[in-house]
Amino acid sequence: MNNAAKPRILLVEDDLTVQNLVSTALDLHGYVVSKVCNGQAAIMDAVSHGPSLIMLDLGLPDIDGIEVITKIRSWSAVPIIVISARTEDSDKIAALDAGADDYLTKPFSVDELLARVRANLRRSSMASSESTEASTFDNGPLHIDYAAGYATKDGRELSLTPTEYKLLVLLAKNVDKVLTHTFITHEIWGTSWDSDLASLRVFMRTLRKKIEADPSHPKMIQTHMGVGYRMQRL
Amino acid sequence: MNNAAKPRILLVEDDLTVQNLVSTALDLHGYVVSKVCNGQAAIMDAVSHGPSLIMLDLGLPDIDGIEVITKIRSWSAVPIIVISARTEDSDKIAALDAGADDYLTKPFSVDELLARVRANLRRSSMASSESTEASTFDNGPLHIDYAAGYATKDGRELSLTPTEYKLLVLLAKNVDKVLTHTFITHEIWGTSWDSDLASLRVFMRTLRKKIEADPSHPKMIQTHMGVGYRMQRL
DNA sequence: TCACGTCCTTAAGATGCCGTAAAGATGCAG
DNA sequence: CTGCATCTTTACGGCATCTTAAGGACGTGA
Numbered sequence: 168m169n170n171a172a173k174p175r176i177l178l179v180e181d182d183l184t185v186q187n188l189v190s191t192a193l194d195l196h197g198y199v200v201s202k203v204c205n206g207q208a209a210i211m212d213a214v215s216h217g218p219s220l221i222m223l224d225l226g227l228p229d230i231d232g233i234e235v236i237t238k239i240r241s242w243s244a245v246p247i248i249v250i251s252a253r254t255e256d257s258d259k260i261a262a263l264d265a266g267a268d269d270y271l272t273k274p275f276s277v278d279e280l281l282a283r284v285r286a287n288l289r290r291s292s293m294a295s296s297e298s299t300e301a302s303t304f305d306n307g308p309l310h311i312d313y314a315a316g317y318a319t320k321d322g323r324e325l326s327l328t329p330t331e332y333k334l335l336v337l338l339a340k341n342v343d344k345v346l347t348h349t350f351i352t353h354e355i356w357g358t359s360w361d362s363d364l365a366s367l368r369v370f371m372r373t374l375r376k377k378i379e380a381d382p383s384h385p386k387m388i389q390t391h392m393g394v395g396y397r398m399q400r401l
Numbered sequence: 402m403n404n405a406a407k408p409r410i411l412l413v414e415d416d417l418t419v420q421n422l423v424s425t426a427l428d429l430h431g432y433v434v435s436k437v438c439n440g441q442a443a444i445m446d447a448v449s450h451g452p453s454l455i456m457l458d459l460g461l462p463d464i465d466g467i468e469v470i471t472k473i474r475s476w477s478a479v480p481i482i483v484i485s486a487r488t489e490d491s492d493k494i495a496a497l498d499a500g501a502d503d504y505l506t507k508p509f510s511v512d513e514l515l516a517r518v519r520a521n522l523r524r525s526s527m528a529s530s531e532s533t534e535a536s537t538f539d540n541g542p543l544h545i546d547y548a549a550g551y552a553t554k555d556g557r558e559l560s561l562t563p564t565e566y567k568l569l570v571l572l573a574k575n576v577d578k579v580l581t582h583t584f585i586t587h588e589i590w591g592t593s594w595d596s597d598l599a600s601l602r603v604f605m606r607t608l609r610k611k612i613e614a615d616p617s618h619p620k621m622i623q624t625h626m627g628v629g630y631r632m633q634r635l
Numbered sequence: 636t637c638a639c640g641t642c643c644t645t646a647a648g649a650t651g652c653c654g655t656a657a658a659g660a661t662g663c664a665g
Numbered sequence: 666c667t668g669c670a671t672c673t674t675t676a677c678g679g680c681a682t683c684t685t686a687a688g689g690a691c692g693t694g695a
Binding site for chain 1: 640641642643644645
């Protein structure tokens with residue numbers, strides 16, 4: 168929508184200290200910030216202003232944060248970064264599965280926050296401009312030709328098994344986004360049960376061996392402990 | 402067709418909320434929009450108005466969406482973008498195999514929709530302006546003369562059976578693209594069922610014997626396990 | 636330090652797909 | 666009707682892929 172000059176960011180946070188801290192930081196870096204304190208106001212603002220990105224605290228006084236995500240996702244693909252004071256993995260995972268793009272756990276550094284905002288804005292602008300015709304994908308030495316149905320690294324064709332290719336495409340189509348284990352297994356196997364996680368790890372291993380420069384220290388596919396994986400733009 | 406000033410878009414959608422949302426967005430961006438709610442009306446409109454692009458919801462009250470695609474494709478090459486609430490691969494594949502050009506899953510962002518519309522209109526205008534396809538094809542020692550209807554290897558004519566020739570042409574017209582088993586069998590036999598895959602393998606064998614330097618280690622036609630085949634540019 | 640959970644890595648067994656040959660079916664020309 | 670070319674079907678060995686299991690590395694909290 169309004170990708171013009173300054174991106175508008177909707178900040179949903181009931182803790183006023185954090186709200187001021189974050190909004191100041193965003194403001195200083197040239198973003199326009201709307202601040203709201205609860206879920207209802209968040210949804211209202213998202214509808215009326217169509218922000219370029221949403222930062223959402225899960226612990227809201229009125230509605231459960233997950234529900235806010237679900238509502239917004241039903242009509243919009245705007246990037247949502249979740250902030251959570253809770254350290255339990257289950258919250259993050261639920262949020263990501265509901266459609267969140269990224270998450271931050273309190274306390275977090277302002278630098279990290281800004282980096283994630285940049286990454287998510289970049290990804291969403293990519294997605295809306297290339298979108299379809301992006302029948303190809305590039306990231307560092309990696310190149311995927313979706314239409315042709317294969318991938319290359321440094322120009323040489325990779326011999327990927329069907330599952331490896333599916334997995335790679337899934338990660339590529341969600342660059343810079345954390346994908347949960349269950350999301351990935353659902354996408355690849357349809358119905359997933361626990362033991363697919365073991366398989367997923369093995370496929371991760373073989374895929375990394377084929378696309379990473381140093382498979383023991385992966386840069387392209389990063390693992391998020393207890394949560395899932397994420398392809399990083401190089 | 403009428404590629405003049407404003408492209409005409411036919412919107413087939415029974416959910417009035419979505420219909421209004423989409424048609425408003427398209428209208429704002431300078432497209433002329435026809436709205437219909439069912440498959441019968443869609444086909445009628447496509448016949449009488451000859452739209453530049455069709456947006457088709459798969460879940461229609463009267464006819465199955467796939468059937469609408471097949472009907473329209475029988476006489477027109479107009480770009481068709483499918484909209485569906487279903488996320489399963491099988492639906493996408495069925496729609497695309499039937500002749501759809503692109504696929505959107507609900508919920509989708511308006512920006513993405515517009516991007517896809519632009520991309521497909523551009524592509525179709527490209528296709529209609531180029532129009533003149535090359536009447537010959539060369540790849541390494543292989544040479545095909547489409548107009549004359551025969552192929553040569555190292556200058557000597559190959560004696561190919563009708564089916565072998567069809568198969569070769571199909572692969573040649575999609576060089577560097579992976580063609581799925583079902584796509585190939587559809588193209589060659591029209592309607593395909595399971596056992597055609599066995600035949601396909603046999604034809605692959607005989608074709609390779611005739612065009613490959615070393616049929617046991619094929620270079621020109623590569624197999625993608627569990628997916629299909631692909632002709633590689635040498 | 637120890638126990639615990641998560642992830643990585645490897646290897647072996649099970650499964651399913653592919654290539655291949657050969658026999659049967661079909662269609663057509665003489 | 667017979668012979669030939671083409672296509673289809675079947676069967677099986679070999680191999681790519683997937684799954685499963687087990688051991689080790691690493692970090693975290695008691």
